[in-house]
Amino acid sequence: MNVLVKSATIVDPKSDFHNQTVDILIEKGLISQISKRIQNPKNYKVITLDNLHVSQGWFDSSVSFGEPGFEERETIENGLKTAAYSGFTTVAVNSNTNPVIDSYADISFLKSKSSNNAVQLLPIGALTKHSDGIDLAELFDMTSAGAVAFYDYQKPIANPNLMKVALQYASNFGGLVCSFPQESKITGLGVMNENVTSTSLGLKGNPALAEELQIARDLFILEYTEGKLHIPTISTAKSVELIRAAKQKKLDVTCSVAIHNLVFTDENLTTFDTNYKVLPPLRTQNDIDALIIGLKDGTIDMVTSDHNPIDIEHKKIEFDYAKYGTIGLESAFGALNSIFTIKKTIELLTKGKDRFNVESAPVTIGNKANLTLFNPNDTYTFSSKNIISTSKNSMFLNQDLKGTVYGIISSNQLILK
Template sequence: MITLLKSAKIIDASSPFHQQTKDILISDGIIKKIANSIPNKKEYQLVKKENLHVSCGWFDTSVSFGEPGYEERETIKKGLQVAAKSGFTAVAVNANSNPVIDNKSAVEFLINKANGFATKLYPIPSLTQGSKGIEMAELYDMQQSGAIAFGDYKKPIENDNLMKVSLLYAQNFDGLILSFPKNNAIAGAGIAHEGINSTKLGLKGSPALAEHIQIARDLFLLEYTGGKLHIPTISSAKSVELIKDAKKKGLQVTCSVTSHHLVLTDNELHEFDSNFKTNPPLRTNSDTKALQKGVNSGVIDIITSDHNPMDIEHKKVEFSEAKDGVIGLETAFGAVNSVLELEKFIEKITSNPRRIFGIETTSISEGKTADISLFNPDEKYTFTKGYILSTSKNSPFINKKLIGKVYGVFANNQLILNS
């Protein structure tokens, strides 16, 4: 199959065609030619879209699918289809399934289940057995089977020595350790950011201090042990400062922020809509602004959707009883594109995550494998339930105005487009 992308503006700092509008000819999954104009022959699969932009394929480093165990939330097949139509050619899948992904057989199950799809799946199995935070899992065996990092999803490692030993042990095979930034003793039973809104609404507060203490502990341990640490989904201004200072010291620490924490605040909680119940919780406007600044300055390395489907039985209940989590694949681009420069978003979701998680980088250049996201960064629209592709519908962006629509991807020699 030969595919021709017509009049595509290339956003790829590693490409000689960066910021240029070109035709792109792809044959057998390889970019054969990039030129001002390539004649359209009848046998070509033609892609011609309004204001078409292309970049290297987007990589989401924190995605949850229900399978195995919670298929009613999202299967791997459905999740990868949603990811492709949302512009992602690769996703890193968390271990929060049933059973938990904590051994080499489970890692291989995920990889085999995802074989043949346009979007590639990379497992992030749990750091500890059963994600219980007691005994370290068989990290080396899982890496040999295809794991790219290790972390207990949304569960902090409370045992200081266990985190220390994990950071030391992973250095033997250049492993990447994830540590969720939350101190449970400080957070307690909090379900919203501790502040004015939680007080007004009568919701138990979870202070940002719980995040700061955990990050500070992990950074002290990292300074002692060496190794590589990734702190997923930070949410506060102070967290940005802590990580900024650690990077100045030369520590190998990276971090991510979710698309919803970059644009939403705890002001959204006044309707007690459980679609806004997240972990970490939505925080203040000053935190959101600090996170945006952290992305622009380079302190924050990665933007993730933190896609976490929840079925209606766990979401359409009282706010205090609802489970945390939002779906985010479909809205990650449109949400963040409204507050960040396009090239900054592309950097945080293409080259940076691949470098940090040890995945080969790509380039939109002749002779390279075609791994491409297709989108229109300028289209404005209101996101409604009709735009939701996921099995679960727990989106915090329903009826929100977004800027930027995704057309689809070309990856693994497959063209996947939104209808």
């Protein structure tokens, strides 16, 4: 692929051209020239877009599709198309399919199904067989097939000894163990944050304590095993404190936060809109403030859309019985960019690569062209026309967002909306 990108402002602190508006020449998928003005004698395709900005390709550490088994929610093909149009060049895909991704063959299927795509799909294998929390899955075999981490998506590991063994075993080959932060016996039948709002709505509460107890337990086990742990989608102020203290002890722990947990609170559930039913649940403004501080000081390592398509039959029902989940790829950039500066937004969308063994490619001459193209200043109201996913369960509908994505250049391919 040969293309000339004109008048693009580079947002990449690792590049010598950071904050400069330049032309970028890409030949055979490599950045061959960056300069104030580049001629086009070979008649390459020219990209000229309004207020064009370019950064390293974005990465999302927690994305769910439906295939295999739940293709009515999302296929791999359309899911990767959604990721590309949303600015992501790499996505780590969860194992919550049917069957669950828990073997060498399952990982190979995902790799094969996504081969030759502009977006790189990184499979996350289940931590336990069938994600039932009883026996460890074949972690080493899945690593050999290309798994980048192990996670029973949104299913906590109740047995502390199983978590201990998982961390010890995975440490033999550098495997990354993910543990969903929820103590289910505390959560019980709770469907939203336990607070005055849950009481007023008559909905059973899921207290912050449930998350914090599980994190405290896992951090004790991590310290004992000296393993490698990732805690996905934390949501409370105390969780930030616990992880901050663990990092001060030099434990090998990282964590993420779902973007919607930085925007919405439990008060948004007053209309009983099931698009707001997510796990972990939406918390309080105090929690949001602590999470944002955690992102700014580096306690929280990365953000995720936690993109989880759910078909209408499992969302348009009574709140107690609706499935957890919201789509988030399409709204991720606009939501983050409404909270943080553009520099910080891009930093958050590109952090986490090292943890999941993703190659980082600064916008520099000689590197592979792995780029996201966007306009950080465009403002709009997010609506159904902005949704590319098969499922439409977005809690960002009718929200004002800042920043639009044009597309990506990745894997020697150009994808533009």
